[in-house]
Amino acid sequence: xxxxxxANGRPVEADDxxxxxxxxxxxxxxxGLPGSKNACEQGECGSCTVYLDGVPVxxxxxxxxxxxxxxxxxxxxxxxxxxxxxxxxxxxVDAGAVQCxxxxxxxxxxxxxxxxxxxxxxxxxxxxxxSGNLCRCTGYxxxxxxxxxxxxxxxxxxxxxx
Amino acid sequence: MEFLRPATWDxxxxxxxxxxxxxxxAGGTDVMxxxxxxxxxxxxxxxxxxxxxxxxxSRDGAVVRxxxxxxxxxxxxxxxxxxxxxxxxxxxxxxxxxxxxxTVGGNLGAASPAGDCHxxxxxxxxxxxxxxxxxxxxRLIPIDAFYTGVKRNALAADELIRAVRIPAADGPQxxxxxxxxxxxxxxxxxxxxxxHPRTGTVGTGIGSAAPTPRRAVEAEDYLxxxxxxxxxxxxxxxxxxxxxxxxxxxxxxxxxxxxxVRGSAGYRRHALAVMxxxxxTWAWNDYRRQIRGAP
Numbered sequence: 001x002x003x004x005x006x007a008n009g010r011p012v013e014a015d016d017x018x019x020x021x022x023x024x025x026x027x028x029x030x031x032g033l034p035g036s037k038n039a040c041e042q043g044e045c046g047s048c049t050v051y052l053d054g055v056p057v058x059x060x061x062x063x064x065x066x067x068x069x070x071x072x073x074x075x076x077x078x079x080x081x082x083x084x085x086x087x088x089x090x091x092x093v094d095a096g097a098v099q100c101x102x103x104x105x106x107x108x109x110x111x112x113x114x115x116x117x118x119x120x121x122x123x124x125x126x127x128x129x130x131s132g133n134l135c136r137c138t139g140y141x142x143x144x145x146x147x148x149x150x151x152x153x154x155x156x157x158x159x160x161x162x
Numbered sequence: 163m164e165f166l167r168p169a170t171w172d173x174x175x176x177x178x179x180x181x182x183x184x185x186x187x188a189g190g191t192d193v194m195x196x197x198x199x200x201x202x203x204x205x206x207x208x209x210x211x212x213x214x215x216x217x218x219x220s221r222d223g224a225v226v227r228x229x230x231x232x233x234x235x236x237x238x239x240x241x242x243x244x245x246x247x248x249x250x251x252x253x254x255x256x257x258x259x260x261x262x263x264x265t266v267g268g269n270l271g272a273a274s275p276a277g278d279c280h281x282x283x284x285x286x287x288x289x290x291x292x293x294x295x296x297x298x299x300x301r302l303i304p305i306d307a308f309y310t311g312v313k314r315n316a317l318a319a320d321e322l323i324r325a326v327r328i329p330a331a332d333g334p335q336x337x338x339x340x341x342x343x344x345x346x347x348x349x350x351x352x353x354x355x356x357x358h359p360r361t362g363t364v365g366t367g368i369g370s371a372a373p374t375p376r377r378a379v380e381a382e383d384y385l386x387x388x389x390x391x392x393x394x395x396x397x398x399x400x401x402x403x404x405x406x407x408x409x410x411x412x413x414x415x416x417x418x419x420x421x422x423v424r425g426s427a428g429y430r431r432h433a434l435a436v437m438x439x440x441x442x443t444w445a446w447n448d449y450r451r452q453i454r455g456a457p
Contacts, residue, residue, distance in 0.1 A: 001165055019165040019207055020197040041198040043191055043260055044346055058259045061194040063187060065165040066211050110258070131345035132257020 005067045007033060008077030014064070023067045024048045024059035027074060035075040035105045046133030049106035050074045056113040058132075075105035078112055087157075088112050091150035092143075099137035107133045111147050119158075120151055164206035171295075174213050174322060179297045182319035184208040188216075188231045189263030191256065192272045208322075216267065216324070224330050227293075230267025230323045237266070245328060247282030247335030247354050254278055254339050257346055267323045270308065273315040273374070280309070280375030281354035281367030282337055283328065291327040296320040302327070309374035333357035334448035336441035339369070340425075340433050350425040353413065353437040357445050362390055366438075371417040371430045378416035381438065385409050398450040401442070409442055410435030 003026060004013045014030040022041075027033045027050070037047035041060045048059040051073035059072075078086040085093065088111050098104050107130060114121055114129040121129065126147045135143060166184060168174040178184060184206035187193050196202035210216055216231035219241065226244050228237070234252040238261070242249040248266070255261050255278050269277040270292060283290050283305050290305040294317055308316050317323070335356040341347030352369030364385045366378040388405050389395055401409075419430035 019163040020203070022194060022198060042195040043256065046257065046259060049259055055262050056259050057263050060198060061190040061260075061263060063165070063190060063194060063197075063207065063209065065167060065207070066187070066190070066209055068167070129258060132259050 001065065003064045003068055005069060006071045007031060008073055017064050019063075019065065021064045022060050023050070023052075023062040023064050023072070026064045026067070027059060027072070033074050033076055037102050037105055039102060043132075044134070045103070046106040046110060046130075047103050049109040049133065051109065051113070056110055073109075075108050078108055086112075087153055088115065088146075088150045091153060092146040095142050095146035095149050097138060097142040097146035099135075103133060103135040103137075107135070107143060111150065114147070115151055115154060119154055121147070123148075163204065166206055166208045167212060168208070168210070169212050171213050171215055171324070174208065174210060175295060175297050175320075177208055178322050179320045181206045181208065186210055186271055186322060188265045188268045188271075189233060189260075191260050191264040192268060192274075210267075210322070221330065224332075226328050226330055228266060228326045228328060230270075230325055231265045234261035234264050234266075244330035245282075245286070246331050247285055247337050247356055248279060248328070250335070250337035251278045251282045251339070251352075251354065254337070254344075254347070260346075266326055270315065270323055270326070271317070273309055273313050275312060275372060275374055276349045276352075276370040277375065278339065278349060278352065278369070281352050281369040282335065282356070283326065284367030284375060284377045285335065285354040285356040285365035286331070287329045287356070287358065287365055289327075289329055292316075293324040293327065294318075294321045295324045296322070300324070306377070309376070312373045331356065332360040334445040334452070336445045336448075338437040338441050340437070348424065351417075351419065351430040351433050351437075353434055353441055355438070355441040355445055357449055359395055359449065362386060362395055364389070366413065366416075368413065368417050368434065370424075371419040371434055373418065376416065378413040378438075381409055381412035381416060384412055385442070398453045400446050400450070406439045406442060410438040413438035 002015050003017045012031040014026050039045045039047040043058040043061045050059045053070050166177045168177050185204035186208045188210050216229045219228045234255050237252045266279050269279045291302040292308050303316050337354045339352040340350040349370040351371045354367040356365035364382045414431045414435045419427040421427050
């Protein structure tokens with residue numbers, strides 16, 4: 001079947017999609033957006049987290065046909081669009097929260113969603129928000145640092161511009 | 163494989179009637195795992211996410227009518243007042259991403275003995291009703307008659323779950339679940355308890371410790387009788403240690419657990435007794451605060 005939807009603000013189209021195929025597979029293999037990672041394929045690891053109509057979900061658990069006509073935003077859509085890094089992405093780099101990098105795209109999207117909802121989350125809120133994103137390298141401490149850094153920088157930005 | 167995408171409820175019923183072997187798909191948190199791992203190859207998938215009325219809820223007096231496809235995250239945000247037990251259980255489902263997609267209708271459709279929403283639905287009362295609809299009409303299935311076996315339910319092949327009717331809580335409700343961590347855990351076993359002061363009764367629900375979710379009927383009857391005989395509903399005094407212990411024993415006796423990868427039958431029996439005592443203590447403390455008006 002044919003599936004069309006919006007990915008990072010751009011209309012995309014995929015043909016010969018198998019009816020049981022996941023949105024993740026379509027993103028990675030058919031429309032050239034391999035940032036979302038395919039790890040567990042059962043919603044356990046969060047590496048494939050994307051926004052679907054503004055709500056963070058595991059792309060491996062969304063049937064491609066369910067995305068028809070909807071808006072998807074992936075890790076590739078978090079930056080400013082000029083090839084540079086977004087605020088959350090830069091904070092992960094600066095805090096050393098990226099090691100092998102496989103979990104990073106999902107953590108970035110989930111952190112982006114957290115800070116959009118709650119610009120100054122407590123440590124408990126951060127742990128809860130990221131509880132569905134597994135990282136086997138960092139031990140999570142640098143990831144916690146990165147989220148706190150992103151939160152602080154976003155706050156400072158608001159004070160300057162506000 | 164066909165991908166059926168009804169836009170309205172009537173279209174969904176017609177599609178299910180025309181394709182009784184179509185697999186309904188809502189949040190995908192169970193179904194997509196089976197597809198991804200080649201465990202299931204249904205001839206058709208029936209996507210229900212475009213049927214708007216399934217994602218709404220309403221309250222008619224003392225009953226909440228919960229649309230089958232309201233995701234857990236919205237239950238947590240919007241229904242913790244009238245449905246406290248279900249909300250507590252919803253908070254333990256998967257992760258934030260899973261709770262953004264998973265639904266009570268999906269949990270009922272899958273009818274896994276480990277499904278998190280079953281124990282609080284059983285505990286909420288015998289008048290919890292599953293609205294099952296087909297082109298032939300709508301019937302209301304009492305929750306006690308809904309679970310018929312391991313991953314089997316009372317739905318006919320042409321039926322879809324439209325909503326669940328749940329009495330709004332008239333007293334404290336609690337939920338407890340054992341797993342290896344707080345997130346991303348399928349219950350080793352779970353227990354839900356609801357106090358119903360208006361009728362002087364107690365509701366229970368056991369999860370992941372029998373072929374189906376089930377209530378502990380003798381434990382409910384025992385505790386209801388003790389609370390009435392000793393005037394505890396009126397006084398708010400807590401049931402004593404002997405009552406707690408006996409309640410736990412009767413909950414354990416109602417279970418029929420097996421040894422599996424998540425835990426042994428013996429462990430599940432032990433944990434159920436502990437969870438029964440704890441949830442009763444928590445709920446009774448809440449109840450006492452309510453009737454005494456303390457903060």
